[in-house]
Amino acid sequence: MDWFVYRNGELFCEDVPVRRIAREVGTPVYVYSRRTLVEHLARMREAFAELDPIICFSVKSCQNVHICRLLAEQGAGFDVVSGGELFRALKAGGDPSRIVYAGAGKTDAEIHQAIDARIGWFNVESEPEIENLQQIAGRRAVRVRAALRINPDVDPKTHRHTTTGKKETKFGVDLERARRVFERYGRLSHVELSGLHLHIGSPVNTVQPYVDALTRALGLAEELRSAGFTIDTLDIGGGFAADYGNDHVASPADYARAIVPLLRGRQLRVIMEPGRSIAANAGILVGTVLYVKQSGLRQFVIVDAAMTDLIRPVLYGAYHFVWPVAPGPDNTPELRKGDLKLSGTTEVDVVGPVCETGDFLAKGRHLPAVQRGDQIAVFAAGAYGFVMSSQYNSRPRAPEVLVDGDGYRIIRRRETYEDLVAPEGV
Secondary structure, three states: OOOEEEEOOEEEEOOEEHHHHHHHHOOOEEEEEHHHHHHHHHHHHHHOHHHOOEEEEEHHHOOOHHHHHHHHHOOOEEEEOOHHHHHHHHHOOOOHHHEEEOOOOOOHHHHHHHHHHOOOEEEEOOHHHHHHHHHHHHHOOOOEEEEEEEEOOOOOOOOHHHEOOOOOOOOOEEHHHHHHHHHHHOOOOOEEEEEEEOOOEOOEOOOHHHHHHHHHHHHHHHHHHHOOOOOOEEEOOOOEOOOOOOOOOOOHHHHHHHHHHHHOOOOOEEEEOOOHHHHHHHEEEEEEEEEEEEEOOEEEEEEOOOOOOOOHHHHHOOOOOEEEOOOOHHHOOOOOOOOOOOOOOEEEEEEOOOOOOOOEEEEEEEEOOOOOOOEEEEOOOOOOOHHHOOOHHHOOOOOEEEEEOOEEEEEEOOOOHHHHHHHHOO
16 A cells, blocks of 8 residues: 555654654654655556556646656656646656646636647636637647546545536536537637546545446547547546545556456547545655643544644545554554554544644544654545645645655755745735
8 A cells, every 4th residue: 555664663654764754854744655656656557558548647636846756757647737737747847748737717828838838638628718728729820639528427426525527516518518519619720629538526436437437438439439520539537546544445456447448449548647546645744742632521632733734634524544653562553444442542533733623633533642742643645635735824834755765855845934924025
């Protein structure tokens, strides 16, 4: 699953003690494993090798330029959804021809930026967007490639805030409208609309929603081809699950066993957009215990990491396994699964210092006894962790550290109080 392991009662990232990083860099801090990132990308590529897909890492899941550069060096392209993400992908050395640009609200400035970069594909999401892209490309006397994002109306069985493939979402067009879109816009002079794109949600923990969505998308592709339209690209999106420690999820091989036979022999260039399946288990958030407090029947472990560092638990009801960094040999978890009610543990809520009742990292978990100064690790925080962090309560954002074997480097420094007010010109 990853290269975070307990040895003699102490957590290591690859061959670096996490306590050493906490001592030298301070907390809260994000810690990433280079080996995990590389191996997860390799597993995805190996599982889908028969299709020779363009694997475009989803920048929104983990945007640090150093991590994106590492993945680019391993052959990844990039899935971007804003001008800022495109800027990051290019800074990381991404090949523009292997960049896909999604998003329901691309501005004119962002479209110009993407045309300047000569990206591979625009994933277009509405008729007005296609018309605008045609006008901008026409004024510039260029021709751009595009894929129409479709909603196959498949329920991915995930959180409502991350369900994107149903009819009622803001993304893409439904299948019936898609046919009309090609009839009207399928032969434009400056937009080569020759692909289909779908992204049904994230995380999608089982294979069947992909099978259902792809079956509908392939049916549409054949209809469009029969009508004389060129369909040479299928972007199957991302949303592939990561193991957060609370249930069984499909592996890349599981997805591939179901998806590859559907796409075999279709004469389609296949694009994939994995994010969390590569980055989630490659990172942890480390915090230090400030206080242990009893309030009525509840015990609170108050740490210096907060919802400003990791908002997923309160925003999505997301589960992250939480455990002390150095619990000792007797309290080392054999598996990072569920609520481990080991002997000698106490039920606690792990909370942060932010002035919000919703500021928690874990509720109702059984943990070994901790005291002020101990560190705790929040696992599977590498995706949608730092990227969604904020400066709420005027809290400087945490640093990011990348571990490689027995060494590490800081890939984003800790923000300072001066950083908080610098954009305000004071």
